[in-house]
Amino acid sequence: MIQVQNLRKEFGPKVAVNGISFTVEKGEVLGFLGPNGAGKSTSMRMITGFIPPTEGSVKVGEFDMLENPIPAKRLIGYLPENAPSYADMSVRGFLAFTAELRGLSGDAGKKAVNRVLEMCFLENVQHQSVETLSKGYRHRTCFAQSIIHDPEVLILDEPTDGLDPNQKHEVRTLIKKMGETKAIIFSTHILEEVEAVCSRAIIIDRGTIVANGTPRDLKMRSDQAGAITVKLVDGNGEAIKAKLSHLNGVDRVSILSERPLTLRVWPRKGSGSDDVSRGIADMAFQERWPLQGLQVEEGRLDEVFRSITLPDTKSTKEETK
């Protein structure tokens, strides 16, 4: 549905986006991650046709954004960063205006406006002017605008920015639900959001894609992924560490905290976490350790994010948390 090919954008001498390529199909929710200034918004602006790329192409549906912008834009719903809207209009007036620009006027327009007012919980402020609304409402008004024509493609630049936790949850649920039938790209800083909503995530840093995969795949890249955390009520940390280190298939062990005694065990490459955790459980039973918990770590997205977007400061091997 969306094909981005070798997209590049230069602002003077500065390269904002340096040749990114990816595709998004219907039924996919693509999370766009990256530190501030990585080129997320610039990429989205090129995909939606707001700024022309220096090089490369964007295809939406069957239309090329550069050669055939109007039909391409028709397929897209877009929530720009900071959710702009006309401050002097009422919520309803603003939505009716965008509906009309999308070719929905008269009854069809009214129906579309009512639909999104309900979906975005804006019914009780529909007659208020946008400038009197709180940030959350304003944000949802602009979000409502992006889905007013029930687009096949949705591009959302930080859709949950500035919302309270309840509203965040609502918007996430909405995105996830719409993701079943649409092609969605959304950018965010919140990593838990990616795990909750995305079917795939791209991490972009300094204008290039540094990772592309399902949230699960990405988490597997974490240093912690597959490591086993062992919690004991008390005990001699060093002694236990030494014992665990000699267990079959264990690569290394580190003590995370003394009280309660928490250790992390990294299996050697090629030996499964399951076998090692079974070995730890057996040992704890034999040694009569007051075992409190035993957990195989899934890996953490924030750790992966940090390790690939901060190549200068190497991700610490001894994770202390």
Next chain:
Amino acid sequence: MNPTLTIARRELKGYFASPVAFVFIVIFLLLAAFFTFMLGGLFERGEANLLPFFTWHPWLYLFLVPAVGMRMWSEERRLGTIELLLTMPVTPWQAIVGKFLASWVVVGIALALTFPVVMTVNYLGSPDNGVIFAGYLGSLLMAGAYLAVSAMTSAMTRNQVVSFIVAVVICFFLILVGYPPVTNLLTGWAPTWAVEGVAAFSVMTHFESIQKGVLDSRDILYFLSVIAFSLFTTSGIIRAHRAG
């Protein structure tokens, strides 16, 4: 509905939702009346025409029209709604023309509200209403030219004040090059064709011949080309701004 008209309608609502349109109309009417009756001496002249009314329009518009046009694109850029507008299935040209038309309608409404002055001269004497009509047409075209210039300057910046000042300067220049005290300075040493060539760029020259009732297609073409040129430049500025 045509996107140009949709945008024009929204803009027009915007003008009347904020005090801009009302302030403009009221001040325009007050100043027009002041100039016509106090400075122009419409009654004292004892002539049944609207010359004292129209003569002041190039000066009156100089400050009032850029005030109407200054928000056209700078506001869009300041609020970030330009990103919304230009990612809609709308061409930049449709947006530019739609916004321009809305502002032109605001000025048109103000101009139409000066009808009592027409009724006054018709009551007092028997003026040539054809000339009066030509005067209104010329005035409207001139306002359009100023507005198009303002559209252009407002596309350059997100700051309305800067947009206003630059527009006033450009419009002032368009007046001056054909203003007799200025052209007289030139006639002393420059060849006639050069003076006339410079004056041909002035709104003054073209507006004066129209308000005398001479509807020359060259004068109309002049205003239309200023409008077309300015709007075309506006689209160039917006494109350059988007390209970064």
